[in-house]
Amino acid sequence: MGGPAAVSGDDGAGYAHLIDRSKSWWKNTRLIKLNLCILLLLITSTTNGYDGSMMNGLQSLPQWNQAFNFPSGGKLGLLSAIQNIGCLAAYPFSPYMSDGLGRRTAVVFGAVIMCIATVLQTASNSVGMFIGARFLIGFGLTFAASAAPVLVTEIAYPTHRAPATSLYNTLWFLGSIIAAWTTFGTFHIPTSWSWRIPSALQALPSVVQVLLVWFVIPESPRWLCSKGREEQALQTLAYYHANGDRTDPLVEYEFEEIRAAIKFDREVAANVGWLSLIKSPGNRRRLRIMIAIAFFSQWSGNNLISYYMNKIFDAIGITDPTTQLLINGCLNIYNFIIAIIAGLLCDKVGRRPLFIASTIGMFVFWVLQTVCFALYSETGNVMAAHAFIAMIFLFYAFYDIAFTPLIVSYTVEILPFALRAKGFTVFNFALTLSLIFNQYINPIALAHLGWKYYLVYVCWLAFEIAFIWRYLIETKNRTLEETAALFDGEDTAERLAHHAAEHLGIPPSDSHSDGEKGSSEDIEEVKIAI
Numbered sequence: 001m002g003g004p005a006a007v008s009g010d011d012g013a014g015y016a017h018l019i020d021r022s023k024s025w026w027k028n029t030r031l032i033k034l035n036l037c038i039l040l041l042l043i044t045s046t047t048n049g050y051d052g053s054m055m056n057g058l059q060s061l062p063q064w065n066q067a068f069n070f071p072s073g074g075k076l077g078l079l080s081a082i083q084n085i086g087c088l089a090a091y092p093f094s095p096y097m098s099d100g101l102g103r104r105t106a107v108v109f110g111a112v113i114m115c116i117a118t119v120l121q122t123a124s125n126s127v128g129m130f131i132g133a134r135f136l137i138g139f140g141l142t143f144a145a146s147a148a149p150v151l152v153t154e155i156a157y158p159t160h161r162a163p164a165t166s167l168y169n170t171l172w173f174l175g176s177i178i179a180a181w182t183t184f185g186t187f188h189i190p191t192s193w194s195w196r197i198p199s200a201l202q203a204l205p206s207v208v209q210v211l212l213v214w215f216v217i218p219e220s221p222r223w224l225c226s227k228g229r230e231e232q233a234l235q236t237l238a239y240y241h242a243n244g245d246r247t248d249p250l251v252e253y254e255f256e257e258i259r260a261a262i263k264f265d266r267e268v269a270a271n272v273g274w275l276s277l278i279k280s281p282g283n284r285r286r287l288r289i290m291i292a293i294a295f296f297s298q299w300s301g302n303n304l305i306s307y308y309m310n311k312i313f314d315a316i317g318i319t320d321p322t323t324q325l326l327i328n329g330c331l332n333i334y335n336f337i338i339a340i341i342a343g344l345l346c347d348k349v350g351r352r353p354l355f356i357a358s359t360i361g362m363f364v365f366w367v368l369q370t371v372c373f374a375l376y377s378e379t380g381n382v383m384a385a386h387a388f389i390a391m392i393f394l395f396y397a398f399y400d401i402a403f404t405p406l407i408v409s410y411t412v413e414i415l416p417f418a419l420r421a422k423g424f425t426v427f428n429f430a431l432t433l434s435l436i437f438n439q440y441i442n443p444i445a446l447a448h449l450g451w452k453y454y455l456v457y458v459c460w461l462a463f464e465i466a467f468i469w470r471y472l473i474e475t476k477n478r479t480l481e482e483t484a485a486l487f488d489g490e491d492t493a494e495r496l497a498h499h500a501a502e503h504l505g506i507p508p509s510d511s512h513s514d515g516e517k518g519s520s521e522d523i524e525e526v527k528i529a530i
Contacts, residue, residue: 031157034240035164037217038156041107042168043205044148046175047114047141050205051134052306053176054198055080056328057183060310060321064195068127074444075127080307081439082131086138087432094146095421103154103220106147108213111206113140118203122196137202144209146425149408154220157241158250165409166343172404173336175205176306180329187325221255225262233258274422282487283419289471290411290423294430296359296464297403301366301457303438304446305392311446316376316385327389334393335400343405350476351410354402355468361398363461365391370458373451407431413475414487
């Protein structure tokens with residue numbers, strides 16, 4: 001399907017021979033600069049991670065509970081879920097800003113809104129003001145989070161694309177770590193600043209982005225080409241990917257590939273709309289997988305721990321706020337390390353094995369959590385409570401190997417360029433919808449059902465294993481043409497190859513000529529170009 005190699009899950013089989021391997025990337029000052037720019041985009045994810053962990057920590061702070069009249073049940077669920085309701089409200093608009101005004105514009109716009117909202121959240125003196133501020137944080141986050149991973153994919157050096165995109169979601173835990181230890185550190189402040197300081201620090205990633213994005217991060221070469229600014233796109237590719245050499249073979253390859261894809265999209269896919277996601281069998285298969293992993297990433301029991309850990313600890317007899325905050329801080333560091341390792345290994349191990357291992361492991365250790373929770377609830381067994389904490393860490397080890405690093409990168413790489421912005425928005429919409437439901441329902445269900453509520457997730461995780469085993473497709477080390485064949489069938493891939501051949505000046509007959517020298521190389525170039 002249409003789109004650049006940027007969304008491929010491989011290391012660039014079609015241009016592997018064009019990669020300069022004479023020296024490591026960390027010895028190339030331009031690539032160091034580019035990767036620092038990418039890091040500035042990756043921290044968008046930390047804002048989301050910070051929010052979840054902060055709300056978890058605030059619930060353990062007596063000062064916060066007193067300020068907001070000890071929220072519980074539906075009120076507590078709304079306080080947690082409102083940020084994601086704000087995200088939901090922005091989804092209809094975010095892809096149009098990203099595609100129309102540029103990726104950088106969307107990131108900065110979202111960051112500015114989040115800075116303003118964080119000021120309001122920090123200054124809150126009522127539940128209504130706190131809720132309104134968190135709604136705005138979510139609204140701004142959608143614009144930044146919809147554009148940042150796409151920009152990472154489109155500016156990264158070819159061999160760095162898959163790991164860089166996988167690390168995007170992994171940095172959720174960086175924000176979570178900062179929030180967990182901040183609330184732990186402010187716990188002993190006797191005034192309202194014990195919760196206002198964590199609230200204020202939530203703006204830090206956004207402030208950094210507002211100050212730096214416009215000045216240091218390049219705009220997407222693909223977006224520039226789509227707006228007719230080809231000279232600027234070529235200059236950007238040359239500067240970062242070839243030390244300024246516009247005639248470098250890799251730069252020429254990438255540039256021509258982008259031009260061919262943009263031309264193809266304009267001629268063939270110009271009228272692609274939202275309904276295109278369900279019109280063809282291939283796109284329906286993509287949609288089914290995207291929506292499934294979005295819901296699985298939030299409905300695997302992880303958010304019960306992430307947002308309401310203090311309620312669970314209270315239920316198993318661990319009521320000391322200091323102990324709760326300490327465990328939360330250690331858990332987030334542990335998650336961060338595992339998720340980074342898994343993200344860096346995704347091209348070696350493969351997506352499907354990681355997802356299968358993740359769902360099976362989560363099922364096993366969630367069942368054991370349920371047993372421990374039930375034993376403590378029914379018999380008061382203290383050892384069962386301690387074992388429960390160990391099971392949380394083991395559960396998250398398996399969650400982190402797939403659902404933290406891969407859900408964004410996998411979604412991006414299976415979408416054709418013409419549907420990427422819309423498809424990624426649908427994915428985020430489904431993820432946020434599932435998160436809102438969980439955040440609102442979890443505290444109510446946990447209060448009424450206790451350990452029996454864990455049985456719901458036991459059944460759901462069993463369903464996840466069956467779905468992943470049946471439907472998730474491996475995309476490791478595949479070109480875009482091969483990925484298209486997986487979803488749309490060989491006929492579609494062949495038709496697209498012929499279409500691209502015409503625009504690259506290669507006669508269609510040459511692609512099938514067994515007697516002509518170089519025909520196999522020609523068709524391989526055509527396939528990579530689409």
